[in-house]
Amino acid sequence: MLGNAAIAQGAYEAGVKVSAAYPGTPSTEISEYIAKYPEIYAEWSPNEKVAMEVAIGASIAGVRAMASMKLVGVNVASDPLYSIAYAGVNGGLVLVAADDPGIYSSQNEQDTRMVARAAMVPVLEPSDSEEARVFTKLAFQYSETYDTPVIVRTTTRLSHSQGVVHPEERTEIPDKPYVRNIEKNVLMPANARKRHVVVEQRMKQMAEDACAFDINRVEFRDKSIGVITSGIPYQYVREALPDASVLKLGLVHPLPKKLIQEFAAQVDTLYIVEELEPVIEEQVRSWGIPCIGKEIFTVQGEYSANLLRRAILRQEITLETPAQIPQRPPILCPGCPHRSVFSVLKKLKLHGAGDIGCYTLGAVAPLNVLDFNVCMGASISTLHGMEKAKGKEYVQNWVALIGDSTFLHTGVNSLMNMVYNKATGTVLILDNSTTGMTGHQDHAATGKTLQGETTYAINIYHLCKAIGVEYVYEIDAFDIDNLEALLKQETKRDALSVIITKSPCALLKEFVPKGKCIIHADNCKKCGQCLTPGCPAMTKQENGVPKIDAAMCNGCQLCEKRCKFRAIELIPRGKGDKT
């Protein structure tokens, strides 16, 4: 079972009734699996802050509730997280935070354990799929026992690995009665000061109890090497040092001080093996316990058994050198509407203030239209900041580039700011009717819920109009001539404008290609114009005439539109064609 599926299974078994999330690699599948259990109400929320608050509300109402998100999503949700840590819970409340050591699909490799320490929230860290199930379940118990939200921390490697799991039945947990308690739940200063005392006591108590928790497990073998570890790195320790003694921590915050002291006293040399930040190591050192950690291990990327063999055992591992060959970076798909829009931006030499999504790939060759990105929603606000710094004319060769899902996530706030503070920039909303990069999740403007039920679809055009943007346009992403004219007009306009380029993602199940494009070699002048947008279905043959891979072509006709010599033609899709 996939680690993320096992987390969903654990939540199911724990009697969870409400789950909320915003998609984000590597956490996305948790919600997709939870949606399969009819006993759980599960939703995509527009962003992680909302998801966290939905889960908090459910907890206040007395049921077990969960929010799940990726590492940077935790930043968005940290405001409610820090507060609810003070107030505590009614029904068990769990946040699943999926970190990304190695940065497979994120902007950074921040360590959620640091956030948890700052927020004073306990953290459980499973090391395989079965533990993902068991620890998720346990997290709800701890949450209720210690009256605190609990974080289950996973990583890409765990979330996207499969291992053997032994599912159990669901336990139905009776709803807890709601009792009005303003001293606990209304965090005005006088109450919050008292709650801070409670939070500190709670963490101390838990740290003491944690010395006896089963999930903090001492495995004594040869005592010359002792290792404190947790999560996926535990597996690397077992692989590389099968004879070493191990203190495997299931609860990584707060730490079981006494247990660690006892373990340290029994082994000759103590190593702390943890990916990313030295969170465990620094605490262990602060207690005066000698140990070896980040002086021999990196704070970057994923670990491996070989990394430990080299660092701890000083083994020389000679390997074949990797072949020096061309890289294969991710690219926009054939028929992707973003490519069409970017081809126009490139022609007009416009710079893009970017955002988070597939369209981030517009930063690289051959499109090269996106200059920077920061975080979800930042394209619009950074463009605004540039205008306020340098004036209206400065941003006339800039546009903000943001997707539909990202716009609803946190972009709309930034657009309100532009309206309010008299901005004149141009915002492009690349509306492909889905959350693309994470694997096609619905959102508030698609008209479908997480479970695929029909619901109201927020109209992005009317939303922009309603908050006061006077110039709002909708245009087909492949209507490149009109888009070019519109961009020329709007970037020069002395007023804020929003252009919504609409065309569905070519990977959506509902997407039906119009046909396939073919090349008439006789007409081809080998100018290469059709190749400049970088469609992966096209290659240049040795004679200079491009070739279109029929199996890959989605019939978007961008190449056809760029050909002045009518050398490319769409063969419309016939009845009964499979793709």
Place this chain on the structure above:
Amino acid sequence: METKNVMIVGVGGQGTLLTSRVLGAIALTGNYDVKLSEVHGMAQRGGSVVTFVRYGESVAEPIVEEGQADILIAFERLEALRYMHFLKPDGAVIVNDTRIDPMPVVTGAAKYPEGILETLRQGHRVFSIDATAEAQKLGNSRVFNTIILGMAAQHMGFSKEEWLRVIADTVPPKTVELNQMAFLTGYQHTRQTGEE
């Protein structure tokens, strides 16, 4: 049994995840401990993707490291070359003899290497097939990955009947027969590349 290490590499969107699921399921039929590690998200958009499958009595780490793979299943030539150094000296490469140009090649910034199969054959056992063409003969170019899987099956020690049953349980119901035919096409292709 010593832990068996298998890697599936290819280009994002080629269907490595389905193949890894079949591998995971077949390993479970042998009552082995199994771990699989996949790549989701950004890399799946046409990037280089790798999936690890490990099975044996007890499996700790979910990844296969350099120099440890028994079998390298490659859905594309360049990707076989990229991960070649993960193979054990006596490891087997099962490679789809097809070429997909990465963007640096398309834009002219890099050249697609020549003679990849010959390079692979230096020190490794290579089994290659143009599975995409074979799949087209079966009527659906997308089942090329099951043909490759059929070739790999010859190196993994489960019976043909077990494979066919696991395929039937794993692939979408409408495609069971097609996938089983594709599997057998690959399973019958046992000749090592470069040997008469």
